[in-house]
Amino acid sequence: MLRKLENYHRPEKLDDALRLLDECGAGARILAGGTAVMAGKNNEIKTLIDIKNTGLDKVSKRKNGVEAGAAVTIAGLLESPEIKKYCGGLVYEAAYHIASTPLRNMITLGGNITQVFPWSDLPAALLACGAELTVAGPGGVRKLLYADAVKKHPTQMIAKNEIVTGVNFPELPGYVGKFTKFSKTSFDFALLDACVAVKIKNGMFEDARFAVSAAGTLPQLLNESAALLKGVKTTDSKAVSNAVQKAVSETVFTGDKRVSVEYKKQILPVLIERLIDAAIKQNEGADAK
Amino acid sequence: MNKIKTVEIKLKINNEDKIFSVKINDRLVDALRANGYKGIKKGCYQGSCGACTVLINGRPMNSCMIPAAAADGFEITTIEGLGESDNLHPLQESILETGGVQCGYCTPGFLISSYALLKNNPDPTMDDIKRATDGNLCRCTGYVKKLEAVERAAKKMRGEK
Numbered sequence: 344m345l346r347k348l349e350n351y352h353r354p355e356k357l358d359d360a361l362r363l364l365d366e367c368g369a370g371a372r373i374l375a376g377g378t379a380v381m382a383g384k385n386n387e388i389k390t391l392i393d394i395k396n397t398g399l400d401k402v403s404k405r406k407n408g409v410e411a412g413a414a415v416t417i418a419g420l421l422e423s424p425e426i427k428k429y430c431g432g433l434v435y436e437a438a439y440h441i442a443s444t445p446l447r448n449m450i451t452l453g454g455n456i457t458q459v460f461p462w463s464d465l466p467a468a469l470l471a472c473g474a475e476l477t478v479a480g481p482g483g484v485r486k487l488l489y490a491d492a493v494k495k496h497p498t499q500m501i502a503k504n505e506i507v508t509g510v511n512f513p514e515l516p517g518y519v520g521k522f523t524k525f526s527k528t529s530f531d532f533a534l535l536d537a538c539v540a541v542k543i544k545n546g547m548f549e550d551a552r553f554a555v556s557a558a559g560t561l562p563q564l565l566n567e568s569a570a571l572l573k574g575v576k577t578t579d580s581k582a583v584s585n586a587v588q589k590a591v592s593e594t595v596f597t598g599d600k601r602v603s604v605e606y607k608k609q610i611l612p613v614l615i616e617r618l619i620d621a622a623i624k625q626n627e628g629a630d631a632k
Numbered sequence: 633m634n635k636i637k638t639v640e641i642k643l644k645i646n647n648e649d650k651i652f653s654v655k656i657n658d659r660l661v662d663a664l665r666a667n668g669y670k671g672i673k674k675g676c677y678q679g680s681c682g683a684c685t686v687l688i689n690g691r692p693m694n695s696c697m698i699p700a701a702a703a704d705g706f707e708i709t710t711i712e713g714l715g716e717s718d719n720l721h722p723l724q725e726s727i728l729e730t731g732g733v734q735c736g737y738c739t740p741g742f743l744i745s746s747y748a749l750l751k752n753n754p755d756p757t758m759d760d761i762k763r764a765t766d767g768n769l770c771r772c773t774g775y776v777k778k779l780e781a782v783e784r785a786a787k788k789m790r791g792e793k
Contacts, residue, residue, distance in 0.1 A: 345657035349637060351701040374702060378679055381659070381697040393702050418691065443767025444745060446679050448691040449698070530766050 346386045353393040357479060357508065363392050365481050365504040373506055375399075375414045376449040379458045399453075399508055402426060408513040413453025413506070417441050420452060429512055430472050430540060431625055433520025437468035437538070440524040453507045456489065457497040459561065461532035466493065466562035468522055470554035471538035474512050480505035493562050517542045518550070519625045521618040525610055533557040534602040535610055539618035541572070543626045548572040551586070553615060558607055559595040568593045577623045587612045587619070641704040645669065646713030654700040660686075663700035664710065671711035671740045682768035685741035686710050692748045694767070711740035714747060722788040723747055727781040734772035742768040746782045754790055758783065 347370070354360045364371050370389030374380050380391065399412035402423040409425045420426045420438040427435045441447060441455065441464045455463045456476075469489040476487045481504055489510075492500045501507060520540040524533045536557050542550040551572035556562035568589035575582040591612050598604040637656045642649070645664075654663040661684040664672050672695060675683030679694040686695045687709035715721035720728075723743050733739050742765055749756055749764035756764070761782045770778060787793070 344659070345699065348657045348699075351639065351656060351699070353702070353704070374699070377698045377702060381699070382678060391699065391702070395702075442679075443682065444764055445682060445685050445692045445694045445767040446697075448688075448693050449679075 344385065345380075345388055345391075347389050348391065350390040351393065352390065353396055355396050357394070357397045357399070357506070360392050360394050360397055361479060361481060361504070361506060363390070364506065367392070369503065371503075376416060376451040376454055378446060378450050379454040379460070382460070383458065394506065405511070406514075408511055408515075410509055410511050411452055412509045413451060415452045417447040417450045417452070417455070418444075421447070426512075430515050430518050430520035431622070431629075433472060433522055433538065433540060434465070434468045434512060436520075436522040437464045437524075437536070440464050440522070440526075440529070440533075443530050452510060456510070457492075457501065457507055459493070459497060459556075461557070463556065464522075464524055464533060464536050467536045467538040467554040467556040468520070469510065469512075470556075470562055470564040471520055471522075471540040471552045472512055472515060472518075473552075474510050476507050477509045477511065478505050479508045484508075486511075490564050496561065515540070515542075517544070519543070519622045519629070521621045521625070523614050523618055525614060532601075535607055535614065536562075537611065537614040537618060539615060539622055541619065541622045541626070543577060543623065546577050548575050548577065553590050555590075555594055555611065558611065559597045563594060565590050565593045572619075583616070583619060587615045590615050639701050639704075641700060643703060643705075644707040646709060652700075656699075656701050658700040659696050660698040660700045660703045661695040663703070664695060664708070669710045669712055673737050673740060675737070679767075680769070681738070682741040682745065683738055685744045685768060687744055687748055690748070690751070692745045692767070709744070709747075711744060714743060721747070722785040723750070723782065726785040726788065727778060730777040730781040730784060732773055732778035732781040738768055738770045738772075742770065742778060746785070749782070750786055750789060754786060756782070756786060 367390040372388045374391045374393045399414035402411045404425050409429050417438050442462050455465050474489045478485050478487050518540050522538045525535040526533050538554040540552045551569040553565040553569040568586050571586035596604040596607050638653050639656050673683035675681035677696045679697040684695040685692050688706050715724050745765045
């Protein structure tokens with residue numbers, strides 16, 4: 344338990360946090376909510392740099408979507424009217440299913456999506472909506488598409504002296520997003536998380552995105568299967584079924600002591616099909632208004 | 633082995649200003665217990681069981697998941713801040729009346745989570761109560777009597793019978 348910890352800093356400015364991170368080197372670690380540091384391997388940490396006072400705890404509407412700071416807690420996301428409205432509630436639903444009430448008051452957006460813990464339910468939602476990370480480092484600020492950040496483990500895609508400062512959820516006019524977590528209890532880790540975001544016009548899928556997490560070791564965007572829905576009528580159950588089956592063959596699965604690959608393969612098509620149905624219904628409801 | 637550094641943290645606990653000297657690698661739960669707040673229980677040390685739940689700046693959190701050094705400046709409410717043995721809080725009264733306590737280990741954390749709920753939502757549904765206390769595991773009661781206790785306390789606090 345933090346056996347080698349020697350220093351704790353709580354800078355008021357992001358620049359100071361970046362400078363400390365750069366200066367303190369390999370033994371330094373960013374602290375925001377605390378759960379990633381306390382639950383993870385922490386015996387090599389010498390310096391904690393607490394970013395909770397650096398102003399990264401806001402959610403705001405921007406021209407090109409919704410911007411959320413990396414230190415916004417899951418509770419903060421759930422309390423944001425912008426997140427509740429965004430993409431038919433896609434990100435809200437994913438946040439709603441994370442862990443427990445005390446933990447939702449602690450876990451931050453940045454920690455949940457970069458550490459990709461078993462209790463991280465947000466990654467699939469970020470993939471489905473095409474979210475982009477803002478990453479600050481000594482050389483300035485860069486943007487990193489979340490789909491690129493999870494090609495390896497995100498901690499390998501972000502340098503040791505960089506800090507993820509926020510997430511941009513891009514404007515997705517006309518899209519409806521649905522999320523589901525399959526788990527034994529509300530508080531349990533997901534056995535499977537699935538997301539669908541679709542744009543439907545005149546009874547036809549104009550665009551579709553599928554994403555899963557907890558299926559394998561990293562969250563996955565299922566581009567090939569989702570592409571099969573484009574141009575398909577929402578009533579064409581055979582074409583929908585084809586896309587759903589393709590999602591199973593496209594997904595890389597790993598099993599563990601809690602759930603086997605075979606079980607996940609049975610569950611995934613059911614979840615995706617249900618999500619598509621729910622998205623169609625929600626879209627019909629929106630059209631009727 | 634290197635000597636572990638100590639740091640000073642200022643807290644407001646149950647409306648009293650406190651200054652503690654803590655080891656830099658202490659968890660908040662341990663720092664609070666070492667300074668007399670024994671109502672807080674040590675459980676899983678993983679944020680899973682909720683025995684260590686306290687209110688921090690008005691919100692329930694797992695004090696085992698917070699480095700004590702990072703708690704400097706926090707306003708904390710522990711179970712000791714809810715009521716006295718001769719002047720119980722309605723939640724404490726109600727959990728005794730419904731028989732929602734068996735071994736009692738989870739009770740302080742459960743009541744703190746319930747207290748946070750009732751402060752913001754005086755008339756919760758049963759689903760609201762379940763959601764608010766979803767981080768407080770109980771291995772004895774089967775939850776029914778505890779959840780009834782929160783409903784009962786809410787009624788008392790609203791002045792209903």
